[in-house]
Structure formats: C-alpha cells, structure tokens
Amino acid sequence: MNAVLGTIITGSTLLKLVVGALVAGVGVTVAFSLLIFCVDRASAMRRADQPTMALIFQAASVLALATVFAIIAFGLILTISKPK
Numbered sequence: 585m586n587a588v589l590g591t592i593i594t595g596s597t598l599l600k601l602v603v604g605a606l607v608a609g610v611g612v613t614v615a616f617s618l619l620i621f622c623v624d625r626a627s628a629m630r631r632a633d634q635p636t637m638a639l640i641f642q643a644a645s646v647l648a649l650a651t652v653f654a655i656i657a658f659g660l661i662l663t664i665s666k667p668k
Contacts (some may be wrong), residue, residue, distance in 0.1 A: 612655050619648035 626641035 608655060608659055612652060615651040615655065619645055619652060622648055626662050 622641045622645035626638045626645060629635075629638035629641060
C-alpha cells in the first residue's frame, strides 16, 4: 500500500520537464523558421543578381539546419539516456 501512495515525480522535476519542453519547442520552431527565411532570401538574392548576399544567406541557412538537427539529436540523447 505504501508503494502506491509514494511520490513518483516531484513538483520540481515536473516544472523542469515543462520548462524544458517549452524551451525546446520554441527553439526548434525559431531555428526552423530561420532556416525557411534564409533559404527564401538566398533564392531572392540569387534572382536579384546579388551573389554575395545569396552566399551569406545560404551559409546562415546551413547553420540554422545544423541547429535544428543538433536540438533534435540532443533531445533524443536525453530521451534514451538513463538518469543517474
């Protein structure tokens, strides 16, 4: 009976979980939005015959894509790692 009434998750752990999920969700959303914006601007700069700006936006889009993948990979690592 005591095992059923025991605390499974504490309030601070739950708060950390909610805050972490919100930060990760907003982070992925912002990074992916930045990726879409940079790809669009690079395309527009290429059409406007501004290759230097197009290259800068392409580099920023690669960085944004790497950020999206890094956040996703970090989340997966945290998901499968065993807490100590």
